[in-house]
Structure formats: C-alpha cells, structure tokens
Amino acid sequence: MALTDHDTLDGWKDFRRECGAFSIVPVSGVELSAMCGRTVHILGYRLERPEILEKALEWVRDRRNARNVVMLSRLRENGLEITLDDVTREAKGRVLARPHFARALVAKGYVPDIPSAFARYIDRGGTAYVSREGLPPVECVRTIREAGGLPVLAHPSLTGLDAKGLGELLETLKEHGLWGLECISSHCSSEAAYGYLSIADKYSLFPTAGSDFHGSIRPQVELGVQVSDDFLPWARLGVNFCR
Secondary structure, three states: OEOOOEOOOOOHHHHHHHHHHOOOOOEOEEEEEEEOOOEEEEEEEOOOOHHHHHHHHHHHHHHHHHHHHHHHHHHHHOOOOOOHHHHHHHHOOOOOOHHHHHHHHHHOOOOOOHHHHHHHHHOOOOOOOOOOOOEOHHHHHHHHHHOOOEEEEOOHHHHOOOHHHHHHHHHHHHHOOOOEEEEEEOOOOHHHHHHHHHHHHHOOOEEEEEOOOOHHHOOOOOOOOOOOOOOOOHHHHOOOOOO
C-alpha cells in the first residue's frame, strides 16, 4: 500500500506504523499538484531521499496558504462567516485544502453537503474559487527523481487533455524522467483504462493503479484497486514480494 497525500509527507510515520500492524508492505509516496495552464497531478513513489522534496513542498504549501486567505475573504464577501479556525478545525492537523473549506461550510449550515459547497463556492466557477499556483510538471518530475523516487502522471482523465495533448505532455515529461502512467483509477471506466494502458505502452511508461481514496470526502470511492499480481513492477517500487 502507498500513501500519496497531496503536497505533504507528514503522514508517512503513522502510515508505516499502521501498515506494520497489519503486515502490509508500505510504499512511501506523495502527490504533487503541478500547474501548466491546468492542474496536473504527479505521483512520486519509493522516495529514497524524501528530505530533498521538503523545499519544494514548503513552496507549494506557502502558495496554498496564501490562496486559502483569499478564499476566506471571498466567502465573507458572499456573506458566509467562515474563519481560518473553522477550516483548521476540519483539517485536524492536515494541510489545509478545499475539502476542509467544504466541511466547514457544511458544519456552519451554509450548504447541505460537500458537493454543494464545491459547486456553489469553491470549485472552478464558484463565487469564492481562487486558482492556485503550483510547480511546473517538469519540475515536479525532476524533484521526485532527485529524491530517488519514481514519478507517475496521476489520473490522466482529470487533466482535461485530448489524446493529442496528453501525448505531447507525456513526451515532454518522459524526457525529464517520467516513469509511469496511472492507468486504472476510480476516475475512469474499464474502457478508458484499456485506452490508457495502450498509451502507457506507446510511450514506454509503466502502468500503475490507484484508487485516489480520500476518505469521507469521496465516500463512493473504496480504498485500493484490485489488479493482477503481475500488473505492477513491485521490485521497482521497493517491494520484494507480491501475493
């Protein structure tokens, strides 16, 4: 099992301990939010020198915090009395992000549920939405490589790119060390997954799988994705056996 939290490694210690309690082999990971005119998520697995990532992650978190301040201001302009303490309380020690804003809006009774909070206020097109700054995808790939990790383009269906655009992105990232393409996830159908497997083969990328589990934020998504024993290159991911 891999933990790939957005823009933080803070959960790794607890994750490794819990995996040990259940005899699960843990794989270190992270998910970096990259920007190139659109949001692109780059996964990093098997981080051998995670300290190298910290400077980049600090930069990303600083930009995220600045964005949060502006979103709070816009919510207040909409007549919604949401404070930083309200959002921090929902985050419970994690990196503050839009899902925690959504939970705070629900807790205050401004919206009935999390999807409504996103649709009305904090998703693209919402009255309090603020675009975010992120590292360029190429820099994310390079940084993960420098940390000894394996960079993977996450859930390509969410990039919004057509086949030509996705191919161009993969070619560019491959030149800078992209290792894999997430072909199976909760975001795509079996038919789409088959297409991504073909794309991974075309660009000589290793296919990976991930549920993109987010707990109560996405209750319809279960933890884990079932794949065959020979689907993933386990040794490359630092796993010495598979069951």
